[in-house]
Amino acid sequence: MTASPERRRELLGTAAEVFAEQGYNATTVRKIADHAGMLAGSLYYHFDSKESMLEEILRTFLDELWDGYDTVLDAELGPRETLEALVTESFREIDRHRAAVAIYQKESKQLAPQERFAFLAESQRRFEKAWLSTLERGVAAEAFRADLDIRLTYRFVRDTVWVAASWYRPGGQHSPEEIARQYLSMVLDGIAVRP
Amino acid sequence: MTASPERRRELLGTAAEVFAEQGYNATTVRKIADHAGMLAGSLYYHFDSKESMLEEILRTFLDELWDGYDTVLDAELGPRETLEALVTESFREIDRHRAAVAIYQKESKQLAPQERFAFLAESQRRFEKAWLSTLERGVAAEAFRADLDIRLTYRFVRDTVWVAASWYRPGGQHSPEEIARQYLSMVLDGIAVRP
Amino acid sequence: MTASPERRRELLGTAAEVFAEQGYNATTVRKIADHAGMLAGSLYYHFDSKESMLEEILRTFLDELWDGYDTVLDAELGPRETLEALVTESFREIDRHRAAVAIYQKESKQLAPQERFAFLAESQRRFEKAWLSTLERGVAAEAFRADLDIRLTYRFVRDTVWVAASWYRPGGQHSPEEIARQYLSMVLDGIAVRP
Amino acid sequence: MTASPERRRELLGTAAEVFAEQGYNATTVRKIADHAGMLAGSLYYHFDSKESMLEEILRTFLDELWDGYDTVLDAELGPRETLEALVTESFREIDRHRAAVAIYQKESKQLAPQERFAFLAESQRRFEKAWLSTLERGVAAEAFRADLDIRLTYRFVRDTVWVAASWYRPGGQHSPEEIARQYLSMVLDGIAVRP
DNA sequence: TATGAATGAGGGTTCATTCAT
DNA sequence: TATGAATGAACCCTCATTCAT
Numbered sequence: 001m002t003a004s005p006e007r008r009r010e011l012l013g014t015a016a017e018v019f020a021e022q023g024y025n026a027t028t029v030r031k032i033a034d035h036a037g038m039l040a041g042s043l044y045y046h047f048d049s050k051e052s053m054l055e056e057i058l059r060t061f062l063d064e065l066w067d068g069y070d071t072v073l074d075a076e077l078g079p080r081e082t083l084e085a086l087v088t089e090s091f092r093e094i095d096r097h098r099a100a101v102a103i104y105q106k107e108s109k110q111l112a113p114q115e116r117f118a119f120l121a122e123s124q125r126r127f128e129k130a131w132l133s134t135l136e137r138g139v140a141a142e143a144f145r146a147d148l149d150i151r152l153t154y155r156f157v158r159d160t161v162w163v164a165a166s167w168y169r170p171g172g173q174h175s176p177e178e179i180a181r182q183y184l185s186m187v188l189d190g191i192a193v194r195p
Numbered sequence: 196m197t198a199s200p201e202r203r204r205e206l207l208g209t210a211a212e213v214f215a216e217q218g219y220n221a222t223t224v225r226k227i228a229d230h231a232g233m234l235a236g237s238l239y240y241h242f243d244s245k246e247s248m249l250e251e252i253l254r255t256f257l258d259e260l261w262d263g264y265d266t267v268l269d270a271e272l273g274p275r276e277t278l279e280a281l282v283t284e285s286f287r288e289i290d291r292h293r294a295a296v297a298i299y300q301k302e303s304k305q306l307a308p309q310e311r312f313a314f315l316a317e318s319q320r321r322f323e324k325a326w327l328s329t330l331e332r333g334v335a336a337e338a339f340r341a342d343l344d345i346r347l348t349y350r351f352v353r354d355t356v357w358v359a360a361s362w363y364r365p366g367g368q369h370s371p372e373e374i375a376r377q378y379l380s381m382v383l384d385g386i387a388v389r390p
Numbered sequence: 391m392t393a394s395p396e397r398r399r400e401l402l403g404t405a406a407e408v409f410a411e412q413g414y415n416a417t418t419v420r421k422i423a424d425h426a427g428m429l430a431g432s433l434y435y436h437f438d439s440k441e442s443m444l445e446e447i448l449r450t451f452l453d454e455l456w457d458g459y460d461t462v463l464d465a466e467l468g469p470r471e472t473l474e475a476l477v478t479e480s481f482r483e484i485d486r487h488r489a490a491v492a493i494y495q496k497e498s499k500q501l502a503p504q505e506r507f508a509f510l511a512e513s514q515r516r517f518e519k520a521w522l523s524t525l526e527r528g529v530a531a532e533a534f535r536a537d538l539d540i541r542l543t544y545r546f547v548r549d550t551v552w553v554a555a556s557w558y559r560p561g562g563q564h565s566p567e568e569i570a571r572q573y574l575s576m577v578l579d580g581i582a583v584r585p
Numbered sequence: 586m587t588a589s590p591e592r593r594r595e596l597l598g599t600a601a602e603v604f605a606e607q608g609y610n611a612t613t614v615r616k617i618a619d620h621a622g623m624l625a626g627s628l629y630y631h632f633d634s635k636e637s638m639l640e641e642i643l644r645t646f647l648d649e650l651w652d653g654y655d656t657v658l659d660a661e662l663g664p665r666e667t668l669e670a671l672v673t674e675s676f677r678e679i680d681r682h683r684a685a686v687a688i689y690q691k692e693s694k695q696l697a698p699q700e701r702f703a704f705l706a707e708s709q710r711r712f713e714k715a716w717l718s719t720l721e722r723g724v725a726a727e728a729f730r731a732d733l734d735i736r737l738t739y740r741f742v743r744d745t746v747w748v749a750a751s752w753y754r755p756g757g758q759h760s761p762e763e764i765a766r767q768y769l770s771m772v773l774d775g776i777a778v779r780p
Numbered sequence: 781t782a783t784g785a786a787t788g789a790g791g792g793t794t795c796a797t798t799c800a801t
Numbered sequence: 802t803a804t805g806a807a808t809g810a811a812c813c814c815t816c817a818t819t820c821a822t
Binding site for chain 1: 217218220221275301304305337338339340342343344347348350351352354355358359361362369374377378380381382383384385386387388389
């Protein structure tokens with residue numbers, strides 16, 4: 001007798017893969033069922049709807065993400081160390097939840113306005129606050145440059161990290177920590193040779 | 196008296212807005228027609244299919260993009276100047292074809308394998324070649340750092356620039372050239388204060 | 391200044407060809423217009439509707455057919471001579487109105503019940519009456535065999551003649567009269583060698 | 586408990602009736618569904634498309650037809666007996682597959698050029714070969730008249746038989762064998778009284 | 781738990797037809 | 802006379818969802 005939560009997680013994993021690869025709208029319930037070796041109707045024993053699968057995938061991912069982020073933020077490190085830790089944590093999440101991250105990247109903009117996905121907008125707000133305050137602290141502490149538009153910088157760092165989910169494949173030649181190190185090196189010191 | 200190519204362009208502009216905002220799959224032909232103030236069937240007087248609209252939008256954008264890129268590449272500037280020119284040109288294209296760029300970002304991965312959209316894959320190959328060779332020239336000329344994985348650097352620069360289309364709004368407070376300047380400053384010199 | 395009836399006849403000829411080749415339902419107004427070197431809408435200057443074109447084609451054909459038939463029937467020949475004359479006249483009409491005959495064969499069953507095409511049903515009734523009475527006269531006069539079901543014979547002769555329109559091409563190696571002669575020979579004397 | 590192939594056959598039977606009565610193009614999927622007591626969309630659980638229903642109807646018919654024909658042809662009877670057997674078999678098939686035969690008669694010409702319906706053209710070729718060789722054998726054996734154009738004779742016999750599907754109603758007063766007997770009598774010996 | 785069959789809403793597309801120019 | 806553009810109804814088909822078994 002298979003425990004229900006076990007099966008749910010399996011099925012959600014399958015669904016996430018397909019959503020990530022084909023896009024949420026282009027993914028039919030039947031495709032998910034095919035990948036899971038069952039018929040489309042059977043999924044409705046486990047889930048209320050296609051949308052509820054999407055919700056659970058994103059919620060699970062964001063919960064874990066914020067676990068990691070909160071740990072970092074609660075440590076009250078210096079701005080540069082905080083930035084390094086957040087970026088590293090982000091790449092770890094990409095490693096662990098590649099599919100969910102890819103879905104999030106592609107769909108969150110359309111989803112966020114919907115009541116059901118209000119948690120996405122909420123997460124975005126917290127995210128922005130955490131990053132902006134870190135950057136501001138860094139500028140104040142003269143760790144980060146003061147001559148840049150801080151919102152532009154925020155977007156730059158944010159996008160820079162998360163878009164990686166679109167090409168990242170777990171188990172490749174670079175570990176998430178290694179990728180994080182190189183990204184940080186580029187973001188912090190630039191790609192130009194210092195004069 | 197609206198000449199035919201004129202009307203096509205108008206309608207394609209409308210379609211591109213809707214595609215960009217709602218996603219290609221989620222956009223119904225009826226929505227496009229609504230935005231254009233006509234009935235769904237009427238669009239088929241001007242276009243063969245929804246997909247052909249998408250194709251024309253992307254093709255037009257890529258043609259103009261490569262006009263700009265080729266001008267830069269043919270100038271045979273030094274690697275750093277080439278990089279700066281390419282990035283600046285990219286932001287100009289984002290400014291001119293915001294909707295098309297956003298569509299391209301979101302859909303090209305699913306589209307490229309299809310025969311009809313082979314030009315996307317082809318463009319991606321040329322794009323990668325242009326950037327990689329510029330970066331390699333820069334490393335050889337000691338303009339760019341030699342200690343970074345060059346493919347990682349390529350992805351970093353590429354994504355960093357184009358994702359901007361997802362938040363950029365033409366007519367905002369920063370001109371494309373101004374944004375390019377700040378992005379280049381971050382990419383080349385980093386956001387950390389020099390020691 | 392092209393006389394209107396002239397142009398009508400031209401256009402109806404074109405339409406008949408296309409109807410015959412592709413079937414009435416499968417023929418779009420645009421296809422007809424293409425064949426005529428004009429745009430679909432322009433046909434509506436000449437005709438009220440696609441259906442009115444069909445009607446005029448069939449009416450014209452049947453009018454001419456009955457001209458010929460009535461001439462034969464009014465001559466009050468013997469039954470065998472009447473049959474020969476009717477068959478010959480039929481092949482002449484096939485020669486002259488190949489397209490119309492083909493359309494008639496394929497569509498009349500669906501059309502006849504419609505009020506607009508009541509003339510088809512009426513023609514069929516007259517047709518049947520003419521043939522049945524000829525056959526009956528022939529049986530009475532011991533010109534035709536008495537051991538056959540007369541309605542079956544009627545259908546046999548009728549179909550035998552008109553289906554030829556599906557393969558007949560005007561200008562081929564056999565004249566309509568020659569084909570009529572051979573058909574009559576088969577119908578009257580059979581294909582078996584006489585003992 | 587309706588097994589799936591059972592249901593398919595039922596639905597195909599319904600579809601065939603409607604196709605035969607209204608013509609393939611004029612038949613909407615809704616009409617078929619109405620006749621079957623379900624909604625249009627539900628048909629797509631059983632079949633890929635309207636066209637695939639048509640294909641299966643025609644294929645099933647032709648397969649059975651050739652079963653019968655091949656049995657006749659393999660028996661290597663004399664030419665006259667072969668002709669009699671083929672005609673009788675044809676009327677039996679008309680009796681069993683009236684709708685399919687009617688569809689075949691009306692649509693095969695438009696369908697045959699399509700790749701999907703290549704089996705129609707193939708069947709026509711085999712059909713023609715079987716009939717022509719039978720007729721030629723008959724002429725050589727002095728069973729059939731030598732003074733007739735053999736292709737004309739072929740068309741005459743072929744059409745004569747199959748058009749019957751357009752008026753034949755199973756369960757009428759004549760059995761298929763009886764109709765075959767009378768048709769054969771007309772075709773072989775003619776309708777005229779022997780001198 | 782899963783299947784098989786169906787629902788019903790909607791989506792892309794076609795096409796006869798209209799009408800101002 | 803003919804064009805160009807649009808209408809609106811209908812069509813084939815897809816798909817999330819339901820439900821008896």
